[in-house]
Amino acid sequence: MSDASEKKDAAQSQYAGRGHNLKAIVLDRDGVINELMREGYVMDWADFRFRPGSLDAIARIHKAGLLTLIITNQSCIGRGMTTRENIDSIHQRMMGQIEEHGGKIDKIYMCPHAPDDGCDCRKPEIANFKRAMADFDMGPDDFIYIGDYKTDREAAERTGCGFEMVDERQSLADVVDRYL
Ligand SMILES: [Mg+2]
Ligand SMILES: [Zn+2]
16 A cells, blocks of 8 residues: 555544545645745745745645645746746655655645647646546545635636635635644
8 A cells, every 4th residue: 555545544544534534635736835936936945935834834744644736837948938947846856845844745736738738737727636546546525625716716616626716805824724
């Protein structure tokens, strides 16, 4: 049995009867984990700033035995503004910080395409949600998606999973408090 499926089973039993029964928390990146860039994209580690409380919230998800996944659009790659290698290296550093704080990102699903590419993974399209469900043997009731934009909500609705909006009324930490 893989680590992921053991973890999933543990999460299943731990949360059975608590009303949520989640196996995973799936996160958007920009505006949820890290601050939005006022203009443009995070293409340099120096511009990556964790939002207040997000590192602790991610640690809490992991410590509760749930999977932590990320589904993110990074069209700066498809637009030719940066490379996949550069974004991957930013993600490595992000995950390093997260692990130092006791969290763990189990997998990142990234759409690198530009809007005109017509791909099936740029939110609100849901190919990355389908991949995550296949990879971790989940149905739409097994996770919630947490985003900060209307296309995040739309993707969650098309997927059939729960959705929580990070905005001026609630942070990632607030959502995690409520669910875990
Ligand atoms: Mg976002
Ligand atoms: Zn895509």
